Amino acid sequence: xxxxxxxxxxxxxxxxxxxxxxxxxxxxxxxxxxxxxxxxxxxxxxxxxxxxxxxxxxxxxxxxxxxxxxxxxxxxxxxxxxxxxxxxxxxxxxxxxxxxxxxxxxxxxxxxxxxxxxxxxxxxxxxxxxxxxxxxxxxxxxxxxxxxxxxxxxxxxxxxxxxxxxxxxxxxxxxxxxxxxxxxxxxxxxxxxxxxxxxxxxxxxxxxxxxxxxxxxxxxxxxxxxxxxxxxxxxxxxxxxxxx
Amino acid sequence: xxxxxxxxxxxxxxxxxxxxxxxxxxxxxxxxxxxxxxxxxxxxxxxxxxxxxxxxxxxxxxxxxxxxxxxxxxxxxxxxxxxxxxxxxxxxxxxxxxxxxxxxxxxxxxxxxxxxxxxxxxxxxxxxxxxxxxxxxxxxxxxxxxxxxxxxxxxxxxxxx
Numbered sequence: 001x002x003x004x005x006x007x008x009x010x011x012x013x014x015x016x017x018x019x020x021x022x023x024x025x026x027x028x029x030x031x032x033x034x035x036x037x038x039x040x041x042x043x044x045x046x047x048x049x050x051x052x053x054x055x056x057x058x059x060x061x062x063x064x065x066x067x068x069x070x071x072x073x074x075x076x077x078x079x080x081x082x083x084x085x086x087x088x089x090x091x092x093x094x095x096x097x098x099x100x101x102x103x104x105x106x107x108x109x110x111x112x113x114x115x116x117x118x119x120x121x122x123x124x125x126x127x128x129x130x131x132x133x134x135x136x137x138x139x140x141x142x143x144x145x146x147x148x149x150x151x152x153x154x155x156x157x158x159x160x161x162x163x164x165x166x167x168x169x170x171x172x173x174x175x176x177x178x179x180x181x182x183x184x185x186x187x188x189x190x191x192x193x194x195x196x197x198x199x200x201x202x203x204x205x206x207x208x209x210x211x212x213x214x215x216x217x218x219x220x221x222x223x224x225x226x227x228x229x230x231x232x233x234x235x236x237x238x239x240x241x242x243x244x
Numbered sequence: 245x246x247x248x249x250x251x252x253x254x255x256x257x258x259x260x261x262x263x264x265x266x267x268x269x270x271x272x273x274x275x276x277x278x279x280x281x282x283x284x285x286x287x288x289x290x291x292x293x294x295x296x297x298x299x300x301x302x303x304x305x306x307x308x309x310x311x312x313x314x315x316x317x318x319x320x321x322x323x324x325x326x327x328x329x330x331x332x333x334x335x336x337x338x339x340x341x342x343x344x345x346x347x348x349x350x351x352x353x354x355x356x357x358x359x360x361x362x363x364x365x366x367x368x369x370x371x372x373x374x375x376x377x378x379x380x381x382x383x384x385x386x387x388x389x390x391x392x393x394x395x396x397x398x399x400x401x402x403x404x405x
Contacts, residue, residue, distance in 0.1 A: 043381065044380050045349075045352070177286040178286075181376055
């Protein structure tokens with residue numbers, strides 16, 4: 001665990017992992033979505049619109065996974081003062097927000113032909129929209145703290161408090177009557193026919209690899225930024241000393 | 245370090261304990277709020293709710309449930325449909341004038357927006373089809389699990405030949 005606390009060692013591993021994750025994620029996601037779009041039969045009720053499942057569901061899972069990453073990294077930052085945890089949380093926010101937005105948009109497009117409406121204020125849709133707004137708040141807060149050079153502890157507390165929304169999203173279709181369907185996949189049980197389930201699971205794998213690759217790339221960029229700033233500051237100090 | 249005694253917590257353990265207590269309190273508050281919101285946050289009433297506490301006639305509500313099999317009838321004007329929404333405990337007759345969604349079929353879920361009329365008929369202004377959690381290709385429709393297993397075995401036997 002503490003081996004990774006060393007940014008130099010982390011950078012070495014991250015540099016080696018970023019490209020395979022990004023390329024692998026892109027290839028697997030593309031293949032799975034193509035499979036879902038062309039090879040899978042239409043659903044008995046929804047017809048062709050079922051194909052949006054292969055983008056909507058993985059995006060929803062990673063939207064929630066992104067905030068779970070923020071929450072775990074925030075906990076590690078607050079308790080163990082791990083220098084990389086704050087950077088990991090900051091790096092996960094933007095891809096998480098993008099996946100949440102993809103989930104909301106594809107869900108809306110699916111809802112129009114299936115339900116007969118683009119949007120309703122039921123428990124699942126509303127809590128997912130709240131998640132997107134939480135991401136916006138988190139991104140604004142953490143980037144302004146970083147710009148001011150202040151401690152990211154407030155962002156970490158925000159990340160932990162916001163995590164309460166994750167179980168609410170998950171349970172919203174069970175606790176409350178909602179227009180959104182109840183969970184299809186629970187504890188190894190699936191009410192999705194295997195013909196739809198396999199491309200869905202493979203798309204999820206691809207999206208997850210992509211998410212991991214983006215997070216690593218962003219962490220490296222943030223670390224490089226910090227290093228560049230430190231170097232500039234050192235140079236400025238040296239210049240001042242020389243002038244004096 | 246060890247001489248300070250085992251009673252004193254290391255700072256990081258202290259932070260861990262504090263955070264865990266804070267998180268438990270937070271999750272507890274969240275669950276309590278969600279529990280209290282159980283009725284308010286529901287998107288629609290089911291027929292059993294309507295039977296238990298009949299809403300005022302004319303009060304705007306949403307009614308959700310399953311369309312009873314064999315209950316859909318189209319009125320003489322051709323655009324008014326009448327059907328019964330049931331949830332296994334109670335049934336509510338519904339009347340709706342307009343274009344029904346594509347997924348509106350007998351035995352499937354529906355959410356109707358509208359109000360109760362004084363005679364107990366729900367007058368819907370808008371119908372939303374509710375999709376269930378089952379995803380199945382057309383070819384397998386109507387098969388029960390035994391038939392599905394048979395079909396699967398047949399196709400597996402076919403492929404091994």
